[in-house]
Amino acid sequence: MTASVDGDATRQKRVMVARAYAAMVVGNICLAFGPWLVRLAEVSPVASGFWRLALAAPVLFVLTRLARQPIPRIPLRMLGILATGGVCFAADLAAWHSGILHTKLANATLFGNIAAFLLPVCGFVAARRGPGKLQTLALVLAAAGTVLLLGRSYEVSARYLRGDLLCIVAGILYTAYFLSITRARDTLQPMPALFVLTVAGTGPLLLFALAAGGPILPHSWWPVILLAIGSQVVGQGLLVYALGNLSPLVMGLGLLIQPFVAAAIGSLRYGEPLGLVDVAGGLAICVALVLVRASETGQKPTVKLGSDA
Numbered sequence: 001m002t003a004s005v006d007g008d009a010t011r012q013k014r015v016m017v018a019r020a021y022a023a024m025v026v027g028n029i030c031l032a033f034g035p036w037l038v039r040l041a042e043v044s045p046v047a048s049g050f051w052r053l054a055l056a057a058p059v060l061f062v063l064t065r066l067a068r069q070p071i072p073r074i075p076l077r078m079l080g081i082l083a084t085g086g087v088c089f090a091a092d093l094a095a096w097h098s099g100i101l102h103t104k105l106a107n108a109t110l111f112g113n114i115a116a117f118l119l120p121v122c123g124f125v126a127a128r129r130g131p132g133k134l135q136t137l138a139l140v141l142a143a144a145g146t147v148l149l150l151g152r153s154y155e156v157s158a159r160y161l162r163g164d165l166l167c168i169v170a171g172i173l174y175t176a177y178f179l180s181i182t183r184a185r186d187t188l189q190p191m192p193a194l195f196v197l198t199v200a201g202t203g204p205l206l207l208f209a210l211a212a213g214g215p216i217l218p219h220s221w222w223p224v225i226l227l228a229i230g231s232q233v234v235g236q237g238l239l240v241y242a243l244g245n246l247s248p249l250v251m252g253l254g255l256l257i258q259p260f261v262a263a264a265i266g267s268l269r270y271g272e273p274l275g276l277v278d279v280a281g282g283l284a285i286c287v288a289l290v291l292v293r294a295s296e297t298g299q300k301p302t303v304k305l306g307s308d309a
Helices: 002-032 034-040 045-066 076-100 105-111 115-127 133-184 190-212 222-243 248-254 257-270 276-296
Strands: none
Touching: 002 034, 002 222, 002 248, 002 257, 034 045, 034 076, 034 222, 034 257, 045 076, 045 190, 045 222, 076 105, 076 133, 076 190, 105 133, 105 257, 115 133, 115 248, 133 190, 133 222, 133 248, 133 257, 133 276, 190 222, 222 248, 248 276, 257 276
16 A cells, blocks of 8 residues: 555656656746847837836736735745845846847857856755766766857857856846745745745836836837746746756756757847757757756655755
8 A cells, every 4th residue: 555655656746747847848948039029129128127027927916816826924034035036036137138139149048047057056065966977967968068059159259248248147146046936935836936036026127227228118018028928927937837846957957948949049030040060059958958857767856956954
């Protein structure tokens, strides 16, 4: 009887992990369209970040109620973590959206997601152990794919330097946001966690947008509406859901899906060439994701980022 119960629990866990993995992949694909929508928005890049959060907040509130995931009484310490996460996310979007206009879509998405490598490092530090053989191979392949995706960009680095630097700063801030939302998931369910962090970032982003200058109100609303729904509600929503069931290594490497998809969008929409080297880089990242998924099948859950374990 005990063996049957354990078997059912194991199968249920595998199903949950498989769903989380699918959510992580789809979420990153949705987020990859963000840079394109920022370029289409008829507002300043920082203002587009504000509308991304401001328009998403009421939708997330409704979804929180529909999902019957109530917002509990939040301890003061957790409120501080959420406030910090919101400010980091606001600063991340301000820097990233500004950088998007000064570099290639692939560069912006890749540098903006350097959390792909910072998150696994934080995870291994929290777990007090290093990566296994398959995990090491996955990281090497992911790094190689990253180099291939960026290889030709180094030839014109002076042209894209400002945008690349802004996106790197955004990537560091995005890591801090991820650490905050991971801690928030210890107390809150997925939808309330994302709703609270979205609200926490809306005010600071409005201040950043006003300070940066440029148009705030769009003439055409559809790009910012799609940005709010696609990137914040669907994209971030799926990643927050996946956070509870996937390790920092899987979540981190999954972020590298975005630059490959963004490179394809840039190639189709803006004539930013996507060659065989770029395709090889994307395939290396895909293989890395398969390897890291295989390396963790059947293992105990990795220690959560920021947990007290």
